[in-house]
Amino acid sequence: MNQELFEKIESYLLNRMSETERSEFEARVASDASLQEEVITLQQLLSGIDTYGLKKKLNTYHIPRDSNTTNPLVRRRSHFNLLRVAAGILILFSVGWWYFANTHSGNTADRWGTVFYPDPGLPTSMGRTDHYNFYDAMVDYKNDNYPLALQKFNTITNGIGQDTLTYYKAMAHLQLGHLKEAVQLLNKISKESPFYGAAVWYKTGIAIKEGRKSDALKLLDVVPDTREFNKRQARELIEE
Amino acid sequence: MSDYTDMQLVEGFRSQDDHVIRYIYQKIGPLVRNLVIKGGGSDAEAEDIFQEGLVAAYINIKNGKYARQQAKFSSYLIQICKFRWFDLVKSSHRKKGGVMLDINMKDKDPDIQFALEEEQKHEVLHSLIDTLNEQCKEIILRYYWEHQSLSEISQALGMAPASVKNGKYRCMQQLKKNALDKKHLLR
Numbered sequence: 001m002n003q004e005l006f007e008k009i010e011s012y013l014l015n016r017m018s019e020t021e022r023s024e025f026e027a028r029v030a031s032d033a034s035l036q037e038e039v040i041t042l043q044q045l046l047s048g049i050d051t052y053g054l055k056k057k058l059n060t061y062h063i064p065r066d067s068n069t070t071n072p073l074v075r076r077r078s079h080f081n082l083l084r085v086a087a088g089i090l091i092l093f094s095v096g097w098w099y100f101a102n103t104h105s106g107n108t109a110d111r112w113g114t115v116f117y118p119d120p121g122l123p124t125s126m127g128r129t130d131h132y133n134f135y136d137a138m139v140d141y142k143n144d145n146y147p148l149a150l151q152k153f154n155t156i157t158n159g160i161g162q163d164t165l166t167y168y169k170a171m172a173h174l175q176l177g178h179l180k181e182a183v184q185l186l187n188k189i190s191k192e193s194p195f196y197g198a199a200v201w202y203k204t205g206i207a208i209k210e211g212r213k214s215d216a217l218k219l220l221d222v223v224p225d226t227r228e229f230n231k232r233q234a235r236e237l238i239e240e
Numbered sequence: 241m242s243d244y245t246d247m248q249l250v251e252g253f254r255s256q257d258d259h260v261i262r263y264i265y266q267k268i269g270p271l272v273r274n275l276v277i278k279g280g281g282s283d284a285e286a287e288d289i290f291q292e293g294l295v296a297a298y299i300n301i302k303n304g305k306y307a308r309q310q311a312k313f314s315s316y317l318i319q320i321c322k323f324r325w326f327d328l329v330k331s332s333h334r335k336k337g338g339v340m341l342d343i344n345m346k347d348k349d350p351d352i353q354f355a356l357e358e359e360q361k362h363e364v365l366h367s368l369i370d371t372l373n374e375q376c377k378e379i380i381l382r383y384y385w386e387h388q389s390l391s392e393i394s395q396a397l398g399m400a401p402a403s404v405k406n407g408k409y410r411c412m413q414q415l416k417k418n419a420l421d422k423k424h425l426l427r
Contacts, residue, residue: 053386059291
């Protein structure tokens, strides 16, 4: 393979082609089996280089030493009673808190905000230059400066996954009370996306807010059962 | 140490964020070590299993397979490590000194199987990258992993930008040739 073709495939795989270049290239790949093979091979190599780097990084971390894990039985027995007491207190506290929270909760609007609390945003690490603009906007998002975050999100065209960007644009709109814009953006997130569960969760919240009860119930059925999504409380909100 | 939501963990790990990786080692690492040690393994084996499990999970996050299932990231990672450990025990015919894992092979998700097989192929690729000369390794890691520009690399390595560009091409051709020689291990 000559250098020109190599660099072409490379820029395809690194997402550096314009729309037109990309569709032209894809049409070429579709009709040329040997080119297809080259693309797949280079893709494999690049993903191998990526995990090589990841592993290099992982080598600098170690599972923290904890005597608990090297000799679990001995340690566990001596702390067993203490643990039991601690667990008891914890259970009493959490049951009490749950009771308090459920009987003394404020009005529905406050509770909506508690159940559908704002997405806290992504950890902002500035190390990776390709994501710089995105994380810069994320800092504003996390500081509750949603208008500025949105303005910055809107200028980003590459360097971060499209779904990630769409999702956080939607979150900024939601925090600003732009429900329609938020729903439009959340609808763009496909089922395959890691953001899909959260997108449906906030769409449920918006449907509740807009009083669309049956929509909300249908959406809630699709929300995955994980810790972040308090489906029981959402159901209570719908039924109120 | 602040807590992350599941999505933050996954996205942070996808972008190889140092804080997130440290968090994963501190919160999930001990659970995996416990599992390996109870199964009669050593600390070093626990570290290896955890690292291989992380790379396998990373592969499935990147290719979108992780998103298809609805497990929490920690459960997913532990599940992957469990199967990896099970495979290792099975293949090494070691004496079963420890507690047998309560593992049902029917639960082995095909996507997890895929990730573990891919991880093994990546290890082959890693050994091929290791055979490249130091300058090649520097160039390709800086360019493809650290996403440095050609001019940044040329400054760091004291080379002309054109040499970096040509060097990158040559190194990748070398790597490709090495990979094609090991094709049987990569398919």
